[in-house]
Amino acid sequence: MVTDKKAEAATEEILRWAGALVRSIDQRADASVYYDADSSTYVIRLARASRVLLFRLSEAQVRTPGREEECEEILRKKVSDL
Numbered sequence: 001m002v003t004d005k006k007a008e009a010a011t012e013e014i015l016r017w018a019g020a021l022v023r024s025i026d027q028r029a030d031a032s033v034y035y036d037a038d039s040s041t042y043v044i045r046l047a048r049a050s051r052v053l054l055f056r057l058s059e060a061q062v063r064t065p066g067r068e069e070e071c072e073e074i075l076r077k078k079v080s081d082l
Helices: 007-025 059-063 068-081
Strands: 030-036 041-048 051-058
Touching (some): 007 059, 041 059, 051 068
Antiparallel strands (some): 030 041, 041 051
């Protein structure tokens, strides 16, 4: 579980988690996160120089115990795609 909080309240924890993981993979990359209430997803924005990649994680992915590894795998793949 990445966080046990919901909606906007979880954004800061997800940002800390994503930022630490992204920096451990690529020091030049940066992450930002916002909650999209219409789709109940967290939009993660990865940036490195002039390249930007956006993707979403669902509330279920970040709040379900045992799915943190899945979220890390997705984030690692997205950083490598950047």
